[in-house]
Amino acid sequence: MRYAAPAPQINAMIDPFGRTVSYLRVSVTDRCDLRCVYCMAEDMTFLPKREVLSLEELERLCGAFIGLGVRKIRLTGGEPLVRRNVMSLIEGLGTRIGPEGLEELTLTTNGTQLAKHADGLVAAGVRRINVSLDTLDADAFRAATRWGKLDQVVEGIMAAKAAGLAIKINAVAMRGVNEHEMDRLLEWCGRHGFDLCLIETMPMGEIEEDRTDRFLSLDVVRARLRLNWTLNPTGYQTGGPARYFDVAETGTRVGFITPMSHNFCESCNRVRLTCTGTLYMCLGQDDAADLRAPLRAGADDAQLKAAIQEAITRKPRGHDFVIERARPAAVARHMSVTGG
Ligand code: SAM
Numbered sequence: 158m159r160y161a162a163p164a165p166q167i168n169a170m171i172d173p174f175g176r177t178v179s180y181l182r183v184s185v186t187d188r189c190d191l192r193c194v195y196c197m198a199e200d201m202t203f204l205p206k207r208e209v210l211s212l213e214e215l216e217r218l219c220g221a222f223i224g225l226g227v228r229k230i231r232l233t234g235g236e237p238l239v240r241r242n243v244m245s246l247i248e249g250l251g252t253r254i255g256p257e258g259l260e261e262l263t264l265t266t267n268g269t270q271l272a273k274h275a276d277g278l279v280a281a282g283v284r285r286i287n288v289s290l291d292t293l294d295a296d297a298f299r300a301a302t303r304w305g306k307l308d309q310v311v312e313g314i315m316a317a318k319a320a321g322l323a324i325k326i327n328a329v330a331m332r333g334v335n336e337h338e339m340d341r342l343l344e345w346c347g348r349h350g351f352d353l354c355l356i357e358t359m360p361m362g363e364i365e366e367d368r369t370d371r372f373l374s375l376d377v378v379r380a381r382l383r384l385n386w387t388l389n390p391t392g393y394q395t396g397g398p399a400r401y402f403d404v405a406e407t408g409t410r411v412g413f414i415t416p417m418s419h420n421f422c423e424s425c426n427r428v429r430l431t432c433t434g435t436l437y438m439c440l441g442q443d444d445a446a447d448l449r450a451p452l453r454a455g456a457d458d459a460q461l462k463a464a465i466q467e468a469i470t471r472k473p474r475g476h477d478f479v480i481e482r483a484r485p486a487a488v489a490r491h492m493s494v495t496g497g
């Protein structure tokens with residue numbers, strides 16, 4: 158007996174490798190108030206305003222993705238909280254949290270504006286955030302961000318904690334910069350109840366220095382941490398590339414994102430939308446779809462969804478980051494374009 162093939166699911170995004178896309182990262186601005194050395198050149202040229210989608214346009218595109226099965230949205234940047242009126246977008250998306258819509262709305266931030274926005278984020282329905290903090294040394298922080306103030310970020314983090322947000326600290330591991338601070342970072346995070354996620358540098362966008370000089374393998378970091386901490390493998394998964402361990406001494410978790418040492422693409426459930434409405438199907442590949450053109454040409458929701466579905470048919474199997482081949486950068490755009 159023969160069975161008819163199931164009708165195509167038009168309200169889900171399934172790529173050619175059978176992966177269901179349910180997670181959208183949205184870079185709401187390419188601008189930032191810091192210039193982290195691994196992320197941006199000191200003298201960056203930012204996008205002209207006309208190329209950047211309005212907050213209303215961004216919300217409309219997010220709505221189309223939610224209609225196609227996106228259950229989690231992470232706002233990022235550049236620095237999402239420096240975009241003027243960004244809270245109106247966050248509040249708008251917050252209304253989409255619910256059984257038929259988003260399971261989670263979250264953001265990745267450098268923390269400089271958190272003291273101002275922590276309560277508003279909670280009111281909008283945000284429950285947890287990622288904050289990037291590579292070092293607890295004020296001088297090293299200023300050097301790593303070119304002019305950032307550690308106190309301002311720590312104050313923001315503490316305001317977020319007081320507001321009731323769960324916090325994960327993201328730290329890029331860099332040889333000669335913070336490699337001897339890993340125990341201190343883990344201890345500090347543990348004391349405050351924060352998870353810690355360590356990241357290897359990725360070859361994205363031209364910066365002044367050679368990234369191979371700073372590259373620090375997380376296999377080495379993990380082995381060193383194990384001298385002082387009990388790291389128990391855990392099944393905890395975020396659907397992303399991090400491998401997590403429970404830290405017995407703190408009751409918190411430490412994760413390792415190792416795009417250079419291990420391939421994490423098999424379970425990839427995400428796509429990335431930039432503030433110009435460009436949809437990247439993979440962080441490490443250049444292929445993209447322009448959603449701004451149909452949006453500004455007056456496309457209705459069905460047409461927007463069709464444009465998104467077409468893009469998903471082009472989601473590649475994986476990236477080709479290899480640090481030895483990282484200069485020139487493996488992909489030309491900076492991390493601040495797609496937001497990591
Ligand atoms: N400004 C926000 C922040 O710093 O959290 C959000 C955007 S930032 C591009 C997102 C994350 O990407 C940060 O944790 C940052 O450390 C990381 N990142 C930036 N450039 C990177 C690179 N070349 N390799 C690895 N991580 C990078």
Ligand code: SF4
Pocket residue numbers: 189190191192193196197234235236267289493
């Ligand atoms: Fe800005 Fe985040 Fe890039 Fe640092 S990592 S320059 S805070 S966008």
